[in-house]
Amino acid sequence: MNDLPTTVIVLVLTFASFxxxxxxxxRLVRPDRSPRLRRLQHVLVGTSMLLAALLLVYRxxxxxxxxxxxxxxxVDGLVLMAGLLSAATLFLQSGKRLPxxxxxxxxxxxxxxxxxxxxxxxxxxLFEMTSVWRTFHLASVYLGTLSVAVAAVAAGMYLYVRRRLxxxxxxxxxxxxxxxxxxxxxxxxxxxLAFALITLVMVTGLVIRQQDPDSLGPxxxxxxxxxxxxxxxxxxxxxxxxxxxxxxxxxxxxxxAIGGLLMLLVSLGVSS
Amino acid sequence: MNITLLSISHHTAxxxxxxxxxxxxxxxxxxxxxxxxxxxxxxxxxxxTCNRVEWYVACxxxxxxxxxxxxxxxxxxxxxxxxxxxxxxxxxxxxxxxxHLFRVACGLExxxxxxxQIIGQIKRAYExxxxxxxxxxxxxxxxxxxxxxGKEVRTATGIDTGRISVGSTAVEFARQVFESFDDKTIxxxxxxxMAKITLHHLQSLxxxxxxxVNRSIDRARELAAQLNVDGAxxxxxxxxxxxxxxxxxxxxxxxxxxxxxARFTPLLGRRxxxxxxxxxxxxxxxVDPAVGGLQNVYLYNIDDLxxxxxxxxxxxxxxxxxxxxxxxxxxxxxxxxxxxxDVGQLVRALRTRLHELGELEQQRTLRKLESASPDEVPRxxxxxxxxxxxxxxxxxxxxxxxxxxxxxxxFFAAALxxxxxxxxxxxxxxxxxxxxxxxxxxxx
Numbered sequence: 264m265n266d267l268p269t270t271v272i273v274l275v276l277t278f279a280s281f282x283x284x285x286x287x288x289x290r291l292v293r294p295d296r297s298p299r300l301r302r303l304q305h306v307l308v309g310t311s312m313l314l315a316a317l318l319l320v321y322r323x324x325x326x327x328x329x330x331x332x333x334x335x336x337x338v339d340g341l342v343l344m345a346g347l348l349s350a351a352t353l354f355l356q357s358g359k360r361l362p363x364x365x366x367x368x369x370x371x372x373x374x375x376x377x378x379x380x381x382x383x384x385x386x387x388x389l390f391e392m393t394s395v396w397r398t399f400h401l402a403s404v405y406l407g408t409l410s411v412a413v414a415a416v417a418a419g420m421y422l423y424v425r426r427r428l429x430x431x432x433x434x435x436x437x438x439x440x441x442x443x444x445x446x447x448x449x450x451x452x453x454x455x456l457a458f459a460l461i462t463l464v465m466v467t468g469l470v471i472r473q474q475d476p477d478s479l480g481p482x483x484x485x486x487x488x489x490x491x492x493x494x495x496x497x498x499x500x501x502x503x504x505x506x507x508x509x510x511x512x513x514x515x516x517x518x519x520a521i522g523g524l525l526m527l528l529v530s531l532g533v534s535s
Numbered sequence: 536m537n538i539t540l541l542s543i544s545h546h547t548a549x550x551x552x553x554x555x556x557x558x559x560x561x562x563x564x565x566x567x568x569x570x571x572x573x574x575x576x577x578x579x580x581x582x583x584t585c586n587r588v589e590w591y592v593a594c595x596x597x598x599x600x601x602x603x604x605x606x607x608x609x610x611x612x613x614x615x616x617x618x619x620x621x622x623x624x625x626x627x628x629x630x631x632x633x634x635h636l637f638r639v640a641c642g643l644e645x646x647x648x649x650x651x652q653i654i655g656q657i658k659r660a661y662e663x664x665x666x667x668x669x670x671x672x673x674x675x676x677x678x679x680x681x682x683x684x685g686k687e688v689r690t691a692t693g694i695d696t697g698r699i700s701v702g703s704t705a706v707e708f709a710r711q712v713f714e715s716f717d718d719k720t721i722x723x724x725x726x727x728x729m730a731k732i733t734l735h736h737l738q739s740l741x742x743x744x745x746x747x748v749n750r751s752i753d754r755a756r757e758l759a760a761q762l763n764v765d766g767a768x769x770x771x772x773x774x775x776x777x778x779x780x781x782x783x784x785x786x787x788x789x790x791x792x793x794x795x796x797a798r799f800t801p802l803l804g805r806r807x808x809x810x811x812x813x814x815x816x817x818x819x820x821x822v823d824p825a826v827g828g829l830q831n832v833y834l835y836n837i838d839d840l841x842x843x844x845x846x847x848x849x850x851x852x853x854x855x856x857x858x859x860x861x862x863x864x865x866x867x868x869x870x871x872x873x874x875x876x877d878v879g880q881l882v883r884a885l886r887t888r889l890h891e892l893g894e895l896e897q898q899r900t901l902r903k904l905e906s907a908s909p910d911e912v913p914r915x916x917x918x919x920x921x922x923x924x925x926x927x928x929x930x931x932x933x934x935x936x937x938x939x940x941x942x943x944x945x946f947f948a949a950a951l952x953x954x955x956x957x958x959x960x961x962x963x964x965x966x967x968x969x970x971x972x973x974x975x976x977x978x979x
Contacts, residue, residue: 360714424711428708428711428712428833429827429833431835431839441714442710442711442712442713442714443711443712443713443810444712444713444714444715444810445714448714508807509803509804509806509807509808510808512807512808512809512831513808513810513830513831514830
């Protein structure tokens with residue numbers, strides 16, 4: 264079991280994200296005429312971002328006794344991911360490119376915070392931080408997963424907007440989720456980041472395997488973990504070059520991004 | 536202050552008369568100069584758009600110009616017969632005039648409900664009048680409140696949201712697929728009137744290239760020259776242009792679809808699966824509906840566009856009721872503000888005037904007191920009070936001249952009774968006398 268303040272703060276973060284989600288639903292159901300609801304949603308997302316950052320600092324100085332390594336338990340990684348997602352949501356919401364990114368980003372953020380409650384209270388466990396490579400590996404795993412999740416969110420938005428346009432549904436209301444081209448450009452940008460981070464995950468994983476040959480067991484190179492991680496890596500290598508491909512462009516690219524996230528989750532889920 | 540409006544709009548006058556009443560900027564300057572000479576103490580703002588000419592005048596109550604004088608001025612200046620002007624104009628006073636301006640600012644009086652251009656036109660008219668020094672405190676308040684209400688009502692009700700023309704709807708569809716247009720090619724097939732209107736809207740997106748294709752190359756060249764677009768191409772070039780295009784507008788008179796899956800599918804590979812937005816404005820349709828089912832093709836026909844336009848109009852009509860209610864409240868608040876400001880100014884002017892009178896009398900009495908003996912002081916003070924009261928009452932009492940018309944005389948008499956509480960004093964005296972009589976009779 265983790266310390267009580269962490270769990271309480273994560274509970275508060277989950278509640279704030281949930282409230283932001285509720286406001287979002289209210290705004291999407293009834294077109295936003297009053298800027299007050301939008302501002303309130305921004306305030307809640309901004310508060311989540313700041314509180315998540317403060318929680319990580321608190322854990323570094325008070326739970327881990329001033330350790331320089333911030334990611335020593337699963338809850339830390341989840342809070343980091345959700346906090347960065349809040350920052351991304353806030354940034355994208357304030358721009359014109361993807362004005363309603365929160366429509367897809369906020370539910371994911373709420374899910375990550377809710378998951379962090381479980382990781383903090385019921386399944387709390389400290390990682391074995393035997394070398395600096397493990398720290399880099401864990402950081403790239405969490406940041407890579409976040410990038411892949413954001414790419415999948417963008418892919419979900421793409422599919423939703425595309426479906427709406429092709430079905431000629433709600434043609435009277437202008438696209439609140441941004442244009443297909445803007446979503447595709449964002450998908451490519453995030454895929455590049457995801458590719459770089461998954462590459463880092465694989466390289467640091469290989470180094471750890473070299474240092475500790477038993478860490479992945481025998482036949483590690485065809486294990487589910489490594490194969491699915493390699494699959495995700497290939498998917499994002501293709502996605503970042505999607506504009507050069509005539510076959511994968513459009514709906515197929517979006518489904519690939521979602522498939523890449525599933526592959527990465529499989530990779531994280533299996534122990535070997 | 537009294538606010539008067541003389542309005543000639545598309546609701547009341549044909550375009551031929553509106554043309555005659557419309558004034559250029561130079562003419563407005565002449566109007567302002569002539570207005571200053573004729574009605575120096577009053578304020579004037581002239582709203583002059585293609586659909587309306589409106590004269591807003593603020594002048595002191597009972598002052599000039601009244602509506603007849605205003606009509607005469609407009610008729611003389613624009614050389615329009617007074618009877619014709621009377622028949623084609625509406626006249627509003629005070630709260631009704633304020634409410635009318637607010638409705639105009641919100642686009643509730645516009646030909647296209649909620650259209651946004653009118654607020655800019657009102658702002659320009661106000662600024663122009665301000666530059667010509669024909670705006671005073673009343674019209675400053677009125678127009679600033681009107682502009683603020685116009686913006687507020689639009690934000691609160693969404694009366695200006697949505698697209699109200701086929702051309703702008705086509706642009707909106709394109710914007711839902713593409714983020715920027717500076718690297719896009721737009722292709723128009725057919726040179727009909729509808730294509731012309733839509734291309735005019737699409738030009739505002741500044742596309743990289745805009746090609747026109749028509750069976751008659753001369754007609755295409757003519758339209759290209761009119762719209763100042765990249766150029767006209769022959770119908771034989773259609774396939775290579777379909778590979779290049781990101782957006783396609785079709786409006787030919789062909790009885791058969793000119794773009795079919797058989798024609799377009801082989802081009803998909805050469806297009807590298809880039810998205811293509813097709814707006815088919817033709818009836819019968821130029822694009823086979825099956826083309827819309829191909830990968831990365833977004834096909835819309837004239838019915839889809841019209842559906843959006845109709846839905847927008849219905850939505851705006853629905854919002855108009857709420858907008859009108861907000862306008863009524865805002866107009867009421869504005870009128871009260873103007874009246875309060877007006878009353879404040881009046882009270883200040885009255886105080887200044889009475890103080891001036893008092894000071895003059897005071898100086899006169901002081902001069903007399905310098906050479907007077909102490910016995911004369913009470914008499915001088917009595918004389919001072921008597922003169923001061925007479926001076927103050929001279930102007931109001933002189934209005935009770937029996938030669939005045941009965942209505943005017945009655946108005947001033949009633950005002951004096953009300954202002955100096957003479958009725959209540961008289962009533963109090965009557966009651967006192969009645970009480971005294973009752974006491975006497977009781978004693979007897």
